[in-house]
Amino acid sequence: MASLLPRVLRALEQFHATHPWDHNAHYHRQILRRLPRRFDSALDVGSGSGDLARLLASRAGAVHGIDIDPTIVARARELTAPAAPVTFTVGDVRKEMPPGRYDVITCVATVHHLPFSEALARFRQHLAPGGTLVVVGLYRPRSRTDRLIDAVAVPSNVAMALIKNRGRRSPRPTSMTAPTRPAAMTFADIVGDARHALPGVRLRRRLFWRYTLVWHQR
Structure with a gap:
């Protein structure tokens, strides 16, 4: 059994190299369900190729995306x-956030690149009264619950790859070309730090090695 596992993992890596799909974009519609139907302004931190920013523009008067x-x-x-009400800038939010306050701030698969508590404090500072923060983040599996979710995620991941690629080999999406890094914080650590920085925050583990964080500014 021990010798079989490395071969299974290599086979999965080869499969996903030829059948890639964007795990982060999978959650974009879920993000929209947590936002008002209309709002004035949005900031997408770590905006990448702009897929989420363009979706936000269907509801917002103006959307700003920032990526390093x-x-x-x-x-x-x-x-x-x-003609889209969307702008993009190159910037490092560890040094400076875009000026102003926003009705919506989103951050997908980016916050684990940042000092976590400091990033949440910055997001809170730039969120307008009544505004909504939505983070889709990565965590480092450690607990038994994490392992059980992983066990479900692996076959689900293969199924999603086949569905989204219609069973064919596909090129890597533009949204998946940015540099990545593994998550360092466990879900328990994330929950503890987030509750300290954002009282009343809601967090939930998700499939495909992600979690969601939702917080409303009072």
Whole structure:
């Protein structure tokens, strides 16, 4: 059994290399369900190729995306219609957040690149009264519950890859070309720090090695 596991993992890696799908984009519609039907302004932190920012623009008067990678920001601008109320800038939110306060702040698969508590404090500072913060983040599995979710996620991941790629080999989506890094914090650590920084925050584990964090500014 021990010798079989590495071969299974290698086979899965090869499969997903030829049948890639964007785990983060999978949660974009869930993010929209947690937001008002209309709002004035939104900030998408770690906006990547701009897929979520363009979705937010269907409800917002103005959307601003910020990402540290100039190549992916350039691609986001190319993919965005000139008339869309969306702008993108290259920037490092560890040093400076875009000025102003926003009705909605989103952050997908980015906060684990940042000092976690400091990032949440910055988001809170720039969230307008009555505004909503939604984070989709990654965590490091450690507990028995984490392992059980992982056990369900692996076959579900294969099924989703087949469905989204219609069983065919597919190129890697533009949204998946940005640099990545593994998560360092466990879900328990994330919950503890988030509850300290954002009283009343709601967190939930999700499939595909993600969690959601939702908080409303009073």
